[in-house]
Amino acid sequence: MIRVRVNGVEYEREVEPRLLLCDFLRENLGLTGTHIGCEHGICGSCTVMVNGYTVRSCLMFAVQANDADVTTVEGLAAGGKLHPLQEAFSEHYGLQCGFCTPGMLFSALELLKETPKPTDHEIREGIAGNICRCTGYYHIVQAVKAAAEQMAQKQT
Amino acid sequence: MKPAAFKYVRVDSVEAALSALEQYGSDAKILAGGQSLVPMMNFRIAQPSVLVDINPVNEIDFIRAENGWLCIGARTRQTTLEKNPDVNQKCPLLAAAVKWIGHPQIRNRGTLGGSLVHGDPTAELALVATLLDARLVIRSTAKSRTVGPADFFDGFMSTRITETEILTEVRYPAAPPGSGYGFHELCIRQGDFAVVAAAVQFTADDVGLCTEARVAVSGAGPKPLRIPAAEKILAGSDASAAVLDAAAACVPAELQPMSDLKGSEAYRREMARIFVRRALADAWSMAREKR
Ligand SMILES: Cc1cc2nc3c(=O)[nH]c(=O)nc-3n(C[C@H](O)[C@H](O)[C@H](O)COP(=O)(O)OP(=O)(O)OC[C@H]3O[C@@H](n4cnc5c(N)ncnc54)[C@H](O)[C@@H]3O)c2cc1C
Ligand code: FES
Ligand code: FES
Numbered sequence: 246m247i248r249v250r251v252n253g254v255e256y257e258r259e260v261e262p263r264l265l266l267c268d269f270l271r272e273n274l275g276l277t278g279t280h281i282g283c284e285h286g287i288c289g290s291c292t293v294m295v296n297g298y299t300v301r302s303c304l305m306f307a308v309q310a311n312d313a314d315v316t317t318v319e320g321l322a323a324g325g326k327l328h329p330l331q332e333a334f335s336e337h338y339g340l341q342c343g344f345c346t347p348g349m350l351f352s353a354l355e356l357l358k359e360t361p362k363p364t365d366h367e368i369r370e371g372i373a374g375n376i377c378r379c380t381g382y383y384h385i386v387q388a389v390k391a392a393a394e395q396m397a398q399k400q401t
Numbered sequence: 402m403k404p405a406a407f408k409y410v411r412v413d414s415v416e417a418a419l420s421a422l423e424q425y426g427s428d429a430k431i432l433a434g435g436q437s438l439v440p441m442m443n444f445r446i447a448q449p450s451v452l453v454d455i456n457p458v459n460e461i462d463f464i465r466a467e468n469g470w471l472c473i474g475a476r477t478r479q480t481t482l483e484k485n486p487d488v489n490q491k492c493p494l495l496a497a498a499v500k501w502i503g504h505p506q507i508r509n510r511g512t513l514g515g516s517l518v519h520g521d522p523t524a525e526l527a528l529v530a531t532l533l534d535a536r537l538v539i540r541s542t543a544k545s546r547t548v549g550p551a552d553f554f555d556g557f558m559s560t561r562i563t564e565t566e567i568l569t570e571v572r573y574p575a576a577p578p579g580s581g582y583g584f585h586e587l588c589i590r591q592g593d594f595a596v597v598a599a600a601v602q603f604t605a606d607d608v609g610l611c612t613e614a615r616v617a618v619s620g621a622g623p624k625p626l627r628i629p630a631a632e633k634i635l636a637g638s639d640a641s642a643a644v645l646d647a648a649a650a651c652v653p654a655e656l657q658p659m660s661d662l663k664g665s666e667a668y669r670r671e672m673a674r675i676f677v678r679r680a681l682a683d684a685w686s687m688a689r690e691k692r
Contacts, residue, residue: 261406262452299505301436301506304435304440371505374503
């Protein structure tokens with residue numbers, strides 16, 4: 246039996262030890278916003294936050310998230326309003342098919358937490374662990390930059 | 402479900418982890434960051450029947466400076482190594498090299514001990530441990546032993562640690578005053594494992610002579626290699642451009658590279674020479690600046 250808080254909601258579930266966190270989120274909790282691509286840590290599409298840090302949810306077992314706080318893409322928007330990063334991705338064509346987007350958002354979020362005013366190069370480094378097959382990355386970099394400005398303005 | 406079924410044992414002390422290993426023997430594997438083990442389990446290349454999860458073992462998550470050494474717990478996350486002020490100050494090469502490991506999401510989970518025990522021949526942490534001749538502290542229920550890289554790294558993906566032992570701590574000599582380092586890595590895309598990498602540490606004396614030089618290369622043999630022939634040329638020299646050229650020139654012959662998809666044997670030898678040369682230049686200018 247594990248107890249996990251996902252996007253602020255507490256869940257108690259009986260799970261097999263070999264159940265990966267990504268499958269737990271999608272299949273046991275029905276939170277299909279977390280995508281699964283490679284299942285071995287390469288593509289980044291399964292990236293979520295666990296206790297405030299980005300992790301690959303395909304490389305963690307659900308049992309290891311016992312007592313943890315998990316944030317998935319479903320938890321990014323607040324009060325019916327998209328997160329500034331989500332707004333910026335939408336505004337600047339930062340996504341096409343959207344498969345990579347949930348993971349991209351979390352990698353970008355962690356980057357902006359540590360580097361609120363990133364250069365283009367820093368943005369590219371920050372999202373290097375997330376593969377996108379559609380956008381060619383240019384628009385994602387623009388979106389992250391725009392979101393950084395937006396978020397900085399909000400703070401002042 | 403991708404991995405084969407296993408029994409999950411969560412422990413919160415080294416003591417408890419060791420007795421679990423003792424109890425389950427060769428069926429059990431330690432689960433640290435899971436960034437190498439879990440991919441192998443997802444592919445079912447690895448099918449351990451028991452996993453001993455040491456993530457809650459906080460006693461081996463520490464960084465302490467002690468009499469000229471930097472002592473680091475084996476379960477310390479790679480992200481911590483990258484950002485910790487003591488590591489950046491006392492062993493800056495370690496912090497610089499860690500940045501080359503995968504991506505932030507990998508380093509947030511991956512641990513120092515997991516990388517060393519996994520024994521990937523291109524692992525940055527193995528290269529730094531080899532270069533600095535780090536001390537690895539290994540414990541079993543019966544005893545504790547301390548070994549150097551030569552007795553730990555065995556060959557391709559193989560390290561000398563038994564199934565009832567745990568790597569608990571790694572000790573690095575703090576960078577001496579007046580020392581500088583260089584680290585250069587060739588990888589196909591950012592975050593990939595290295596094709597070849599070179600690490601160098603130089604120490605300069607007051608008159609600008611090199612008192613000690615260490616040179617090591619990874620990706621050019623079954624484990625990272627020190628290059629004593631190059632070190633000999635450098636020690637006591639004035640580290641002029643000609644001396645650095647000569648030291649780098651003797652690197653290719655000292656290597657045992659393999660050819661694979663990422664590079665031929667000849668390519669690796671040549672890139673190792675070039676990257677050692679660049680690392681030497683960086684290290685020497687840093688050492689001189691600090692003097
Ligand atoms: C996409 C991706 C990219 C990567 N890129 C790089 C890279 O560029 N460079 C690089 O070096 N690595 C890279 N890695 C691997 C990463 O560094 C791993 O974190 C590391 O190799 C293993 O550490 P871990 O803590 O995750 O160990 P685990 O995967 O949990 O364990 C690895 C092995 O070590 C054993 N073990 C772990 N801790 C101990 C201990 N304290 N005592 C005894 N045995 C122990 C385990 O039983 C297992 O056999 C990458 C991984 C991924 C997924
Ligand atoms: S599905 Fe987890 S990194 Fe690709
Ligand atoms: S938008 Fe399709 S993979 Fe990135």
